[in-house]
Amino acid sequence: MEKQIIPLVYDEDMLKLHHSIYVHCDMTSNPHLAIQGVTGTGKTYLVKQILARIGLYLPTSKITVCDFKGDDSFIFLEDCDRYHRFVDCMNGFNEFYDSFIKRQTRMNTDRNLHILLFDEWGSFLNYLDKKQAEEYRKKLSIILMLGRSFNYHILLAQQRLSAEDFPKVRDNFNNIITLGNPSKEVIGMFYSDIREQIQNDRGLGTGYMLTNGTDFRKIVVPTVTNMAKVEHYIKRAVEYGT
Template identity: 35%
Template structure:
């Protein structure tokens, strides 16, 4: 049986970098599932997302990308695992249905599956109130049950707001990443115990918390070949595998 990698670099330590050392900051989705990434416009959110996505793709992960704005990943438009604009809810449903299949034993859980949802808040704001609640409940179920089924969520927002989640759902994010100039509300939601020490950071830099451990200052490394990175991500989004077949 093939063994799939679930440990990836999320960035590098800014503290070590300031001393001339490159120390990768790693996360293991199996032990610390789900990432919430908050960054205002221009803070490097998409760049960080591509840095992570490439690694997931290179590990033969099953990836579903929901891209509400459909700007930064527009070249992926013809990929079956890519959903844009008003169709992003379909990506959420596909992963929710896959989760049900894995629960019922209809498919295996060996291949890690990642639901990557870019601009969750923007998507919710575009839907009626009643439908919003349905989508929030779907996400909450995946966040709560996904770990044991090899299904993980990476969610991005420009601003963090508790109204974007069902009650208690955001507590299921094991990894919190905030980049750039975070609003006080975003800092309070991501890092409630360190709000007073959060400072505005330049593009591609910010703060990381993994599994409730102390806050770490993080820098997103330079992607040396963006064209190749996009191609690798694209290939993963062309995959029609269904997690364990």
């Protein structure tokens, strides 16, 4: 499988040296990404940039959006078949999972990238009854463990990643971005080995990135100058192949 590289965020240390150097992600080797941060830290702003870069740099990619929060951030997708909000996220996730199973069982021989954005997965699980929630956790775990080989990827965004919502979250997500100042619980869960590098100085659009559990860096979210263009590339990937 060819490399599928996209730019994610700026390296803050390089920015301080007046070099706008991106931290890149190769989706073939680091397939799953989780973004956490309290309200107002810029999660959705970053998510939209990442989705747009997938649409731009990997033009045959497919994106499925499950927007449980359901505010106006993705309203430009409301007529797209692979956009789902609130309760309909159940259908959206199941459709994504079923298409993964078809590829895994060779009913579908395509190998183009297909990524699921799920905004507020934890809130979604809390909405479901216990049996349903466990079913969706199991399906997500299967995709996290097997998805890379079939070019199926997960992008999750929520206020705080927890072991309850994501068993072995640090092991299953190759890239974890924390925006804003992490809580003591988050530091203990993700940054316990490097807690001396965590400072209470993170503002809007800044944070930390951990890759493969060991590669740590301070990051800055780039500024968007043309949001219409960002939304164009997202919509193109959400509609691709429909």
